Amino acid sequence: GVTAGKGLSAIMVNKLISLVLMALVASIGIYLFFGVNNFLIFMTVLVIGLIALYFMLSEKVRRFIRIKILKSYAKYFEGFSKSLKEYKKNGKKVILINVVLTITKILVGGICPVLLFYSVNRPVSFLFIIIIFNTAGLLALVPFTLSGLGIRESVSLFLFSQINVDMGSAGTVVILATIIAYTLGSIIFFIPKKWWLENKKLKK
Numbered sequence: 001g002v003t004a005g006k007g008l009s010a011i012m013v014n015k016l017i018s019l020v021l022m023a024l025v026a027s028i029g030i031y032l033f034f035g036v037n038n039f040l041i042f043m044t045v046l047v048i049g050l051i052a053l054y055f056m057l058s059e060k061v062r063r064f065i066r067i068k069i070l071k072s073y074a075k076y077f078e079g080f081s082k083s084l085k086e087y088k089k090n091g092k093k094v095i096l097i098n099v100v101l102t103i104t105k106i107l108v109g110g111i112c113p114v115l116l117f118y119s120v121n122r123p124v125s126f127l128f129i130i131i132i133f134n135t136a137g138l139l140a141l142v143p144f145t146l147s148g149l150g151i152r153e154s155v156s157l158f159l160f161s162q163i164n165v166d167m168g169s170a171g172t173v174v175i176l177a178t179i180i181a182y183t184l185g186s187i188i189f190f191i192p193k194k195w196w197l198e199n200k201k202l203k204k
Contacts (some may be wrong), residue, residue: 013098016053023133025130026042027042027043027046029135033135033162077199106134107130117169117173123164128163133177140155152178157170157171157174157176160174
């Protein structure tokens with residue numbers, strides 16, 4: 001079976017790829033909307049963060065965490081280090097597939113807002129939509145509110161106003177896009193869970 005350690009390593013790699021790609025797209029938005037100085041600051045922080053993460057995932061640091069911090073709980077994360085080593089050695093194809101799927105997800109995520117803007121007779125460039133939503137999504141990671149709720153929407157409205165989209169159209173699209181995203185997220189979460197529970201009952 002899949003141990004907690006293996007599962008955690010897979011989730012971490014997936015989230016890291018998503019975060020890096022989102023940050024790269026958002027860097028364009030920061031350059032366009034917040035100026036060169038803020039762009040340079042952001043890129044510096046991003047590079048430092050990636051370097052720090054690289055060292056944190058080194059064998060010595062993982063051993064320190066396992067022995068000094070986790071201690072007896074380390075057994076629950078068995079397989080984490082081994083899985084990371086496998087990703088480094090043999091996981092290039094899996095990582096490439098993950099990158100392609102994440103890029104596809106980012107592109108597909110821009111289709112719904114494009115259609116919504118058309119529905120309110122205010123067409124907006126697909127490229128700008130991708131940049132704005134990813135910039136807002138990245139800034140929403142700053143833990144001011146639960147899951148960035150409200151931050152993402154506020155930043156999106158501000159950025160759309162910078163490309164002369166009226167607040168009424170932008171607000172309608174942002175709210176509808178948020179509702180659709182949460183609805184789809186709930187469906188994707190609950191359907192597999194329901195299927196798993198029903199399958200478990202049948203096995204019994």
